[in-house]
Amino acid sequence: MVLDFAKEAIEKAATHSINFDELKAGKANIKVFGVGGAGCNTATWLYNKGISGAAVYALNTDALHLSVTKADDKILIGKELTRGLGCGGYPQKGREAAKEAISEIKKFVAGSDMVFILAGMGGGTGTGAAPVVAQLSKEAGAVTIGVVTMPFECERARIDKAEFGLQELRDVTDTVI
Numbered sequence: 001m002v003l004d005f006a007k008e009a010i011e012k013a014a015t016h017s018i019n020f021d022e023l024k025a026g027k028a029n030i031k032v033f034g035v036g037g038a039g040c041n042t043a044t045w046l047y048n049k050g051i052s053g054a055a056v057y058a059l060n061t062d063a064l065h066l067s068v069t070k071a072d073d074k075i076l077i078g079k080e081l082t083r084g085l086g087c088g089g090y091p092q093k094g095r096e097a098a099k100e101a102i103s104e105i106k107k108f109v110a111g112s113d114m115v116f117i118l119a120g121m122g123g124g125t126g127t128g129a130a131p132v133v134a135q136l137s138k139e140a141g142a143v144t145i146g147v148v149t150m151p152f153e154c155e156r157a158r159i160d161k162a163e164f165g166l167q168e169l170r171d172v173t174d175t176v177i
Contacts, residue, residue, distance in 0.1 A: 027053075028053075028113040028114055029111055029112050029113045029114075030053060030054040030055070030112070030113065030114045030115075030116070031054060031055050031056075031057060031108065031109065031112045031114070031115050031116070031142075032046060032051075032054050032055070032056045032057065032115075032116045032118065033057045033058075033059060033108075033115065033116070033117050033118065033133055034046075034056070034057070034058045034059070034069070034071065034118045034119075035059045035060070035117060035118065035119040035125060035126050035129050035130045035133055036059075036060060036061075036094065036119050036120060036123055036124070036125030036126025036127070036129065036130070037060065037062065037065055037120065037123060037125065037126065038118075038119060038120025038123070038126055038149055039058075039059075039060075039117070039118040039119040039120060039125075039126050039130070040058045040059075040060050040065060040066065040069040040071075041069075042118040042147075043056050043057070043058045043069065043070075043071050043118055044058075044068075044069050044070045044071070047070040047071050047072070048070060054116075055072045055073070056071045056072050057071055057072060057073050057074070057075070057108055058070075058071035058073075058074045058075070059074070059075045059077050059098070059101075059105070059125075059129060059133065060074075060076065060077065060086075060125055061076070061077055061078045061081075061082040061084070061085075061086050061087050061093075061094065061097045061124070061125045061129075062082075062084065062085065062086040062125070063076055063084030063085070064084075065086075073108070075101055075104050075105065075108070076101075077097045077098050077100065077101040077104075077105075077125075077129060078093070078094075078096065078097025078098070078100050078101065079100070079101075080100060081093065081096055081097050081100055082097055086124065086125065087123070087124025087125050087128065088124060089123055089124045089158075089161075090124045090128070091123075091124055091127040091128035091161055091164070091165055092128060093124055093128060094123075094124045094125040094126070094127060094128025094129040095128035095129060095131070095132055096128075097125065097128070097129060098128065098129035098132035098133060099132060102132070102136070105132070105133055105136050106136055106140070109133070109136050109137045109140045109142065110140055111140070112137060112140055112141075112142035113142060113143065114142055114143045114144075114145070115133075115134075115137040115140075115142040115143070115144050115145070116145050116146075116147055117130050117133055117134050117137070117144065117145070117146045117147065117169075117173070118147050118148075119146070119147075119148050119149075119169075120148065120149045121148050121149065121150050121151070121158075121161070121162035121163075121165045121166050121169075122150070122151040122155065122158030122159065122161050122162035122165070123158070123161075126148075126165075127161055127162065127164075127165030128165070130146065130148070130165070130169055131165070131168040131169045131171070131172050134146060134169055134172040134173045135172045138172055138173070138174075143174050144172070144173045144174050145173060145174060145175055145176070145177065146169045146170070146173045146175070146176035146177065147176075147177045148166065148169065148176060148177070150162050150166070
């Protein structure tokens, strides 16, 4: 019976040869990056929930949206390229904006064991910048996981961009949800 198994395990635990007090388990360094408008909205939601065990970061090209985003730290990417006004739905601009801030992003991903990248596919910043952040995370040695939203059927104009961005993200992450 299950209770007999549990009772036996408890009795044997006292005589077990492993000293569990001497084991030093490390703590994983987990970071969550919200990239673009949708990613920053998700990061704000997580931050407000008060998640523990992970640092929350927000990256955006839209300075106004970034100012209302809640996170442990924020990076305005593409300061020169977009002047804080966003990407206008152009993923190439989002990619270039992330590359402009590459040294800042590298500092944030350094030492990470696991990185979650939150983004909405189909717009400019999330679609273009998320793969850049993912690539830098992988280069830093982190297990890298993309968590994305895709456009609705009625958003036909965004679907092709989203599919392309999703494939780019898949190419540089361990997995995408």
